[in-house]
Amino acid sequence: MDISERKKRILRAVIENYINTAEPVGSKTIAEHAGLDISPATIRNEMADLENLGLLEQPHTSAGRIPSPKGYRFYVNELMEQHRLSIQEVNRLNEALHLKVQELDRVISEASRVVSQITKYPSYAISTGCSRITIRRFALLMVERHRFIVVVMTDASVVKNKLVHIANDLSPSELSLLNTLLNASFTGLTPEEITPELMKMAEQAAGAAYDLLVTAVSFAVDVLRNQESCAVYLSGLPRLLEHPEYRNLERAQPLLAYLSQENALSNLPVPDTTGTMKILIGPENVAQELQDTSVVVASYDIGESMKGLIGVVGPTRMDYAKVAARLYYFAEGLSRLFETDDGFSGEH
Amino acid sequence: MDISERKKRILRAVIENYINTAEPVGSKTIAEHAGLDISPATIRNEMADLENLGLLEQPHTSAGRIPSPKGYRFYVNELMEQHRLSIQEVNRLNEALHLKVQELDRVISEASRVVSQITKYPSYAISTGCSRITIRRFALLMVERHRFIVVVMTDASVVKNKLVHIANDLSPSELSLLNTLLNASFTGLTPEEITPELMKMAEQAAGAAYDLLVTAVSFAVDVLRNQESCAVYLSGLPRLLEHPEYRNLERAQPLLAYLSQENALSNLPVPDTTGTMKILIGPENVAQELQDTSVVVASYDIGESMKGLIGVVGPTRMDYAKVAARLYYFAEGLSRLFETDDGFSGEH
DNA sequence: GTTAGCACTCGAAGATTGAGAGTGCTAACA
DNA sequence: TGTTAGCACTCTCAATCTTCGAGTGCTAAC
Structure with missing residues (x-):
């Protein structure tokens, strides 16, 4: 133009x-x-x-x-010109990034909270899974006679565990055999690649420990499936009401209801490449409820295989320059946080 | 009267x-x-x-x-008379109670979501920690040369893990020694009982594996501390706006802001004994923001040592009979869920 | 103790009005 | 040709007034 x-x-x-x-x-x-x-x-x-x-x-x-x-x-x-962050804001953001406990989930949800506080708009954060994740390592631990802990670790360096009851008696040597079997046969596979045939073969090898094997494998599948799907955190939703365009409840309520739906946010568009931002203004949004609303979203990397989004929802009259600058800073910080430390705590 | x-x-x-x-x-x-x-x-x-x-x-x-x-x-x-639940509602509640993946957190947050949907009011759920929890079992697993998984299991049958890097080289026998040491010296202790003297003694016994020992113990302390504190889930906050008393934004906004504060809900009163309910009507609430608001809350047991709360916040004109009946049903269901299966998934 | 009748009160909703802000148009000016 | 002052016009907002109706309390009769 x-x-x-x-x-x-x-x-x-x-x-x-x-x-x-x-x-x-x-x-x-x-x-x-x-x-x-x-x-x-x-x-x-x-x-x-x-x-x-x-x-x-x-x-x-x-x-x-x-x-x-x-x-x-x-x-x-x-x-629009580049907006500068104030020193307080930089400190605030850095603080959130360097939480002592660097659990993936908690860092991300905290990120959303801080962004919401700084921008005065509701903020959301998503960690999206990646396409091919597999189990890298199994471990079975006996707690007492019929109780075991199943530990699995995925490619994405996420470790999960589960406490299970098994009716059978298992000797330490049987347990160790089962450990070997699991690590030999079920690592490096996606859920789809764990076929009934494979299970049948394992059944013969496992003998009395079959119950525990099935439990461990199906737990692993659950974990992988869960990694594929994604977690959404939303923070500061009521902040919308602080802005004059939502003083009118008939306007505000459908939007609030829409945003607090489980899946609304995970269906929003994403930036084309990591490190860039996407800004959607009013009618550029697909959803009917967002026609008078703008979304600013930045993406970041979580380690090598996963990605995340952090974004802000507000009226079309939004301070795009300010919001974009803060999201950009945060997204970069998150990328750096997760990259410097591929072995970031997989605790969970 | x-x-x-x-x-x-x-x-x-x-x-x-x-x-x-x-x-x-x-x-x-x-x-x-x-x-x-x-x-x-x-x-x-x-x-x-x-x-x-x-x-x-x-x-x-x-x-x-x-x-x-x-x-x-x-x-x-x-x-007030006992309110009956409809068959649909019972089904709905039962469904939420029997989620396939019975992670403590997820069941509880789902509980809050369903209650909110059924009652049309915002609902919150809390799992409160208990006073004396200790580590029951440690396990250290080697993933590769300098990478280990620390697994700890608490009294409350909660298992947590963490992936750590350690600079030192450790042989399998050293690792097994360390495992034994941890289980012998650091189980059955609260964080306060892990004294510097104890750590010093362990230092001498652990030798080269000292780094890993410290990491494992401090992780255990983190886990215990975390169990002591509590998680709060809040769901359906915007539902408040569906009720005519909050059509007026000046009324609604302070309340929404108050409720979405981190700590507001965990400071609400609790029922005196498990299995009972507490109803706070308008000015019976301490918080200024809740003067025109009522809170109905039920408590349930999580296993033997922990407790939980599930409650609803709404206008004083609340259908107390209906809300109380649903909360009561749910609280009972949760108690039963966690009791039948003391080894409910400690996964996390 | 219960009921009908009636005057009275008070808020909600609609109608009326005036003030003020901002526009578009026209004509004059550089 | 681009810029500016002047002016009539439009439309909203807020204030004021009016009307309507629901509901009450009181009194007197049953």
Whole structure:
């Protein structure tokens, strides 16, 4: 889109003013405020042009102008400047990143909480699984006579365990045999590759320990399936209500209901490549409930095989520059956190 | 409080009507609706008495009556009848109780979700730790040269693990020695009982494996500390907005903000004994934000040593009978779930 | 003790009005 | 040709007023 420099400055002034005040912006305000030495009348002419271009809108005849979604898009693509983080914010974010207990889940949910607090918008964080994960290591531990702990560790360095009861009696040597069998036959496989034939073969080899073998394998399958699916954390949802566009409950409630649905957030679009951001403005969203809402989301890497998302949901009148800068910082921090330490705690 | 049977019936009619409609109830409505063969005028007289007793209130002169907190309290204590659960509800609850993967956390958070869906109010669930938990069993597994998995199991049959890097080289026999040492010296102890002197003694015994020993023990301490503290799940918060008393945002927002605070819910009162319920009506709550809100909460047992809470937050005009019945059913179900299977999955 | 009748109260909802903000248009100016 | 001042016009918001109706308390009759 080819627009004169002056029009750009006016558009930008309108948008930034509107972002701060949530009130339609009039020509007079711009003339006084935006450091352009032109009269309100001239600005009115320019604004009329910008309206014809579809970048501004009028709520009604005698109100000022507000940005249209197209206007926001133009702003985000071409006008927006890098926003600086304050020192407090950087400290705050760093603190969240360096939690003592670096459990994957907890770091991620804490990330979402902090982002929400800093941006004043609801924030969500997702860790998505990857396509091919397999078990790398099995271990069986006896606790007492009929009680065992099954421990499995996946490719993604996640370790899980389960306490089980087994009716059979097992000697230490049988247990050790079973351990060997599991590690020899069931590592490096995806759930789909664990066929009934394979189980049958294992059955013959395991003998009396068959029950425990089945339990261990099906636990492993559960773990893998669970890694494939993803966890969603949402924080600060009621913050939406702090913004004037949601003072109206009929507007706010469907949105809140939608966002607190289990799957709403995991179906949002994702940035094309790690390290980039995606900004969806109003009608660019697919979901009906998000038509007046914008989503800003950044992606990060979790180790080598998994990815995560961290994003913010807010009104189209959102401070995109500020939000984007903070998400970017956080996403980078998370990527670095999980990369420096491939053996980040798989505890769970 | 001594009240004539007729007054009780009128009070009950007012309350149940108000619970359903959220509108002040007039004498005419009661006369037509409540199956008492008396005229509105008589009912007016009785209602005036009930108002003098502090059981009813008038929002303003020419509105009907609404129950006062004291009125609700009387209703809950003496008038309320057992509410029956529908077959669908029973099924729904049972389903949630018998999740395939019986991870403690997940069952509890699912419980909260289902209760919220059924009652249409926000619901919370808490698992509180108990006073003296110790480690029952340690296990160290080698994954590869410098990488180990630490597994600990607590009294409460919770098993946790962590993946660690250790710079030292350890032979299998050293590892097995360390396993023995850990199980001999550090089981049956609370975090407070693991003294520096004990660590010093262990240092001499462990030799080169000291690093791993320290890591394992401090992990164990973390786990125990974590068990002592408690997890809070909150679900369906936006449901509050579906109720007419929160159509007014100035009313709703402070409450939402309060409830979404980390610690708000864990500080609410608890029932005196397991298997009972506690109902807090409006001003009976300590927190300022809950003055117009009621809390209904039931407790359940998690195994032998831990306890849990499941509760609902809503307007004072809450269908106490219905909510209480559902919570009671669920709390009982949870207790039974965790008791039948002391070795419920300690996976985590 | 119960009931009908009636005057009275008070809030909710609608209608009316005035003020103010902002626009588009026109005509004058550089 | 681009810019500006002036002016009539539009439309919302908030305040004020009015009306309507539901519900009450009181009194007197049953």
